[in-house]
Amino acid sequence: MNIIELIRQPWPWYVAGPLIGLTVPTLLLLGNKSFGVSSSLRHICAACMPANISFFNYNWKKEGWNLMFVLGILVGGFLATQFMANPNEIVIAQDTQNDLAALGITNFAGLMPVELFSVENIFSMKGLIFLVFGGFLVGFGTRYAGGCTSGHAIMGLSNLQIPSLIATICFMIGGFAGTHLLLPWLMSFV
Amino acid sequence: MKVNTDNSATLVAPPLKEGDEFVAQPLKEKQESIFSLAKYLVVGTLFGIIFIKAEIISWFRIQEMFRLDSFHMYGVIGSAIAVGAISIFIIKRFNIKTLTGEQVKIAPKVFNQGQIYGGLTFGLGWALTGACPGPLFAQIGSGFLAVIVTLFSAIAGTWVYGALRTKLPH
Numbered sequence: 001m002n003i004i005e006l007i008r009q010p011w012p013w014y015v016a017g018p019l020i021g022l023t024v025p026t027l028l029l030l031g032n033k034s035f036g037v038s039s040s041l042r043h044i045c046a047a048c049m050p051a052n053i054s055f056f057n058y059n060w061k062k063e064g065w066n067l068m069f070v071l072g073i074l075v076g077g078f079l080a081t082q083f084m085a086n087p088n089e090i091v092i093a094q095d096t097q098n099d100l101a102a103l104g105i106t107n108f109a110g111l112m113p114v115e116l117f118s119v120e121n122i123f124s125m126k127g128l129i130f131l132v133f134g135g136f137l138v139g140f141g142t143r144y145a146g147g148c149t150s151g152h153a154i155m156g157l158s159n160l161q162i163p164s165l166i167a168t169i170c171f172m173i174g175g176f177a178g179t180h181l182l183l184p185w186l187m188s189f190v
Numbered sequence: 191m192k193v194n195t196d197n198s199a200t201l202v203a204p205p206l207k208e209g210d211e212f213v214a215q216p217l218k219e220k221q222e223s224i225f226s227l228a229k230y231l232v233v234g235t236l237f238g239i240i241f242i243k244a245e246i247i248s249w250f251r252i253q254e255m256f257r258l259d260s261f262h263m264y265g266v267i268g269s270a271i272a273v274g275a276i277s278i279f280i281i282k283r284f285n286i287k288t289l290t291g292e293q294v295k296i297a298p299k300v301f302n303q304g305q306i307y308g309g310l311t312f313g314l315g316w317a318l319t320g321a322c323p324g325p326l327f328a329q330i331g332s333g334f335l336a337v338i339v340t341l342f343s344a345i346a347g348t349w350v351y352g353a354l355r356t357k358l359p360h
Contacts, residue, residue, distance in 0.1 A: 016266050
């Protein structure tokens with residue numbers, strides 16, 4: 001297999017994980033930046049609609065690096081999809097496929113289920129639940145917790161922070177509850 | 191630095207030049223130039239590529255994770271933490287400085303109940319959207335334009351948190 005084909009294959013966890021982990025020292029050494037992504041949501045609020053709320057009343061411009069970083073993530077997503085895409089179908093565990101099929105999701109092509117996340121669904125009940133409600137929970141929850149998987153689970157735990165351990169445990173509990181309790185219940189509405 | 195007529199000195203923001211030792215002087219309100227910020231764009235781009243290639247942005251992979259049907263996501267997060275932790279240890283142990291010669295300083299995370307309530311809330315959202323904030327940006331770049339709605343909703347969620355913050359338990 002030549003190098004191009006090798007890159008196009010899905011990358012295993014032992015390649016992706018360490019590379020992601022290297023973001024921690026990279027950002028620290030580039031400019032004493034603490035790795036985190038959910039803070040970008042706060043900076044966007046501060047920049048666009050602070051509305052005299054104290055939480056958004058700070059010098060967001062000093063955190064410009066973070067906005068550049070998330071813009072980069074978007075660009076990287078574009079580049080990888082355009083030039084490095086996996087020519088084969090994503091391989092999903094059979095048990096997961098079975099569970100999801102029971103909930104009404106049967107199309108496993110692509111990285112995201114088109115049955116939920118296509119543009120056509122935006123103005124439907126599916127869109128309301130998975131895009132709007134789900135997104136809202138992510139934005140509200142991450143800032144309430146003071147970080148997301150990047151800021152707490154990876155950066156915080158790398159720096160041995162107990163609050164990050166608590167946050168990460170709660171992320172996982174929420175995720176399990178969301179998958180096994182909330183998701184089936186919500187799917188009954190769509 | 192500017193020397194005044196009474197021989198006192200005033201710190202004046204020097205023109206930013208990478209590698210210039212004067213850039214390391216602690217001017218708290220210094221804003222990084224656009225060229226200096228570009229390096230974060232590069233790091234972010236590499237990060238986004240990893241997200242796509244390792245399928246971390248896949249809603250299906252997150253489902254697998256929460257159904258314990260695959261080790262993949264646990265492997266990613268676990269090894270990322272391991273590498274991050276070792277890196278921080280090495281930086282501290284050998285007192286490695288930043289590109290501009292500054293001491294590496296990581297602000298500690300302070301505990302408040304938000305980590306619990308917010309954490310649980312985010313977890314629910316993570317299961318529904320199949321994404322934490324980072325992957326949202328990658329998904330949009332990847333062409334899942336419907337996720338723009340998710341991102342806007344997330345920004346709205348953050349905004350509502352900011353508005354309600356003083357009334358929420360911390």
